[in-house]
Amino acid sequence: MTRTSRSSYHHGGLRQAVLDAALDVIAAEGPGALSLRDLARRAGVSHAAPAHHFKDRTGLLTALATEGYGLLAEALAAAPELRERGVRYVRFAVEHPAHFQVMFQPELLRADDPDLLAAKERASAELRAGVAGLTEVPDARTAGIAAWSLAHGFATLLLTHNVTGALGDRDPEEYFRSLTGLLFTGQLPPEQEGKRE
Amino acid sequence: MTRTSRSSYHHGGLRQAVLDAALDVIAAEGPGALSLRDLARRAGVSHAAPAHHFKDRTGLLTALATEGYGLLAEALAAAPELRERGVRYVRFAVEHPAHFQVMFQPELLRADDPDLLAAKERASAELRAGVAGLTEVPDARTAGIAAWSLAHGFATLLLTHNVTGALGDRDPEEYFRSLTGLLFTGQLPPEQEGKRE
């Protein structure tokens, strides 16, 4: 614990402590079970302390989503090509289920928050970059939506326990790789490299 | 209003009235904004009346999800082949966003509710039936997960306003049809109408 056992009036890292505790609660019981008072209790501060960092419940969730988009952008940035980007997307959802959940429930968030928008845009740029080099497909934009839909759908079904049966004991990422093999398959002559936009 | 203006002690159709009101609230503000007391107010009954139909909040949401799976099974049953089943899936999400949302948030539901499980199984069977006739693909099970992921992902991104830009003013269903063209591509004989079993 990095708890600074100082005078104990100022907590020191309350903001991050509350965010981290929130992740645990959400991963275990969903965003609906979030209670600012409970989080305050866990951090050992009074019930109104978190309000200074996140104005209200929505503010807390918006901060979480912002953090999530940042992590996603970071995860995607390192990937070399489209399929690997998809795999990273799925991995992100598996490793950060609470972030993922909150990011895609807009009614929980302050949609016009500037930090949120900026982080979202960074992640979005990474997604677009993934299909930029795609030449085997007529319309890159549509192909991007298809790839995103496939990855997002699989990730969502995974987190909601809707594919555990089909998965067996296989690794989700590996399974997803086999799914990507069914997208854009054998459609155009594979050597068509010429771009025409 | 089908309100039977009888003695006004018994509401008559309280169960369905509460379910319908809940759909409005969820579609507008998400499941988190649901309040049994508010629903009771809307129906003009005391704050504890809904508890007799749905034991608690979770019970209400479970009933909604059950209704949703029933509607989905119904919608899918009529579709002739896989691509059309996907389109119906997306259409279901667009036409019943509240149901769709609740169905895929397991932490809101009583997962072991027998009615829910039965309805889910009926919808699941329809999904499986969609890929049963797929012979152009090596592993029908995996192909089914791919198709489901694509449809589910697109539907989710649609409802969370993440593809409105790419969509422009095109009809979502029509756009989704073009996405399906990228899965298992170029291998479906367009006139394959032959049914088996």
Add this chain to the structure above:
DNA sequence: ACAGAATCTAGTCACTGACTAGATGGTGCT
């Protein structure tokens, strides 16, 4: 007609989010 079941009312409890005023202590300015 009547008994029992289903449906609804009314009251209560602990808990929550949002809000307020004020205490505390660190920071930078002079």
Add this chain to the structure above:
DNA sequence: AGCACCATCTAGTCAGTGACTAGATTCTGT
């Protein structure tokens, strides 16, 4: 060194909520 500022935190309050209880009213089958 002194001092004013300000972010952080405490403490108290309010209306609204879910869950629970006991009891009233109406419907149903016999």
